[in-house]
Every structure is written in C-alpha cells, then in structure tokens.
Amino acid sequence: MPNPLAPDLPDPQSVEAEVVLDLDFYSEGPATDSKGRLFFTDIAGKSIRYLDGKKDHIWATGRRPNGQAIDKNGNHLICDSGLGAVLKYSSNGKFIGKVSPTYIGGMLVVCPNDIALDGEGGYYFTDSVRFTGAVFHVDKAGRAKPLLHSLDFPNGVAYDRESKVLYVAESYKNRILKLNLNEEIKDPGVASIFAILPRNPNNPTTGNLPDGIKLDRAKRLWIAHYGMQSLQVLSETGDLLATYNTEIPLTSNLCFHEKTVWVTGGIGEPSPGRVIKMDVGIEGYPLI
Numbered sequence: 001m002p003n004p005l006a007p008d009l010p011d012p013q014s015v016e017a018e019v020v021l022d023l024d025f026y027s028e029g030p031a032t033d034s035k036g037r038l039f040f041t042d043i044a045g046k047s048i049r050y051l052d053g054k055k056d057h058i059w060a061t062g063r064r065p066n067g068q069a070i071d072k073n074g075n076h077l078i079c080d081s082g083l084g085a086v087l088k089y090s091s092n093g094k095f096i097g098k099v100s101p102t103y104i105g106g107m108l109v110v111c112p113n114d115i116a117l118d119g120e121g122g123y124y125f126t127d128s129v130r131f132t133g134a135v136f137h138v139d140k141a142g143r144a145k146p147l148l149h150s151l152d153f154p155n156g157v158a159y160d161r162e163s164k165v166l167y168v169a170e171s172y173k174n175r176i177l178k179l180n181l182n183e184e185i186k187d188p189g190v191a192s193i194f195a196i197l198p199r200n201p202n203n204p205t206t207g208n209l210p211d212g213i214k215l216d217r218a219k220r221l222w223i224a225h226y227g228m229q230s231l232q233v234l235s236e237t238g239d240l241l242a243t244y245n246t247e248i249p250l251t252s253n254l255c256f257h258e259k260t261v262w263v264t265g266g267i268g269e270p271s272p273g274r275v276i277k278m279d280v281g282i283e284g285y286p287l288i
Helices: none
Strands: 016-024 026-030 038-042 049-054 055-061 066-068 077-080 086-091 095-099 112-117 123-127 133-138 144-152 155-162 163-171 175-180 190-197 210-215 219-225 229-233 240-245 250-257 259-264 273-279
Touching: 026 077, 026 250, 026 273, 038 066, 038 259, 038 273, 049 066, 066 112, 066 123, 066 210, 077 123, 086 112, 123 155, 133 155, 133 163, 144 163, 144 175, 155 219, 163 210, 175 210, 219 259, 229 250
Parallel strands: 026 066, 112 155, 155 210, 210 250
Antiparallel strands: 016 273, 026 038, 026 259, 038 049, 049 055, 066 077, 077 086, 086 095, 112 123, 123 133, 133 144, 155 163, 163 175, 175 190, 210 219, 219 229, 219 250, 229 240, 250 259, 259 273
C-alpha cells in the first residue's frame, strides 16, 4: 500500500535485505566513491575495506576506523576513535595524516565517530562520549570550532547544504537533534529536538541507539537504529514514515548509491559483522 505521506517510499513488506557479506568483525562507515565502489570499516579489524563483487579486500589500515566520507578528489576522511582524530587517506589508500586538532575550543577530542562533508572543503564530525560528547566543524583551512557539547553520545551526522541544517543522532537519548547553521552559533550552539525515535522495550539500554544517518534526495532522514535491526525514515518535519528490517541486529550505518541503500553493522560487537543492500528506488542527497 502506498505511503500517503511519501508515495515514492517502497512498502517495507516489499523490501528485502540482501546479505552481501558476513564478516569476522562488526562493520561501519559505508561510503561509495565516484566509481561506485563500496568502502566500509571494521573497527576491531583495524581496516578500511572495499567490496569487489561479493568479495571484500583491505584497502588501508587504522587504529579503530569508524565513520568515513569521500571528498570530490577521492580522498577518504576517516574518524579513528583509537587515535582520537580524523585521518586523511589519498584515493589509492595512502595515509596522508591527521587532519583534526587534538583540542577544539579547549575540549579534548576523544572518540571521533561519524563525519559529514560541508560542501566547501570542510567537514562536521561527532565525538562520541557519554554525557559530555560534542559536535565539531573543521573548515577547509583547518580552523576548528565546537558546535554542540554536553551530549549523551552524539553519533551519526548529516548535513543539508541547501538549508544549512545539521542533524545529529544522540544515541543514549534515542533522538535526533537539529541545528540551524543559518543562525549565529554561540559558544557553542543549542540544538532543537527534531524527533524522538521508537523504542525497543526488550532492551532499553542498548536497543535504542540511533547510529548513522543520511538524507535522501527528498531530504528525508534515514536512520540506522542500532539494537532495532532497522532503518527508520523520517519526514522533513520529523514524522516516522517507514521502518525497514535490515536483518542486522546491531545496524550501524548506511549510504546510498544510485537507488540502492547499503547498510553495515553486525550480529554482535565486536563480531561478527555484516553488510547488506536494499533496492529501495530512492536516491541519496548529494554528499559532495
């Protein structure tokens, strides 16, 4: 039955999760390059990997690589929680160096988790700490500033360049925050609550953790809900439109390529991991 609020969204009952890879370790950080290749990370395996057909290969290594983004030049920006920094790799996997400061606005960067490009050569990233987590921006020149702090494990982050709105998943609050960057950001800013997400009553602690988030072309927000085995889709006003079963109990993150969504995560953490894809007929918001 068509969704009256979003007729182009497929019926969840008609969408199947195709298991592409079962892995030794929990997976994260999916992103596709200009050639359509899928890259992802495995935190415990200390590697950045890519998919070739139905086989995966190590592309580069890190300490604890997590979220990643690929810029217009093919460089990869990787949130490495083990090194407490965002790292840069060239398009052929060569390690270039650390590109985020150790301290930003007097705050020590502890656990970079996820990242979103700002479209102007800079990026936003989350620092995932319980109760004192933060969101930072680093511009093209390397100047960094805090945007939010005192969050309970900020996780996924997505940026709408046209509206200049930043979305952040605050995992242990089971909610999505919205920060309007058209307004002057004080030291630091205050986000509004965009949405409170559905709850898993069987696992109130770790069954309700929104993780990676991405916008689609229509600016709906897709949420990888760790512990809920699902992708949840929100309208531009924060209403729940659809829930898709990922067949990954600990769903970690997602990315779009053409009209397919790729999803990472695992059966457990740190292992085993899984990558699936869903043919949803929806295109993602352009990331660069």
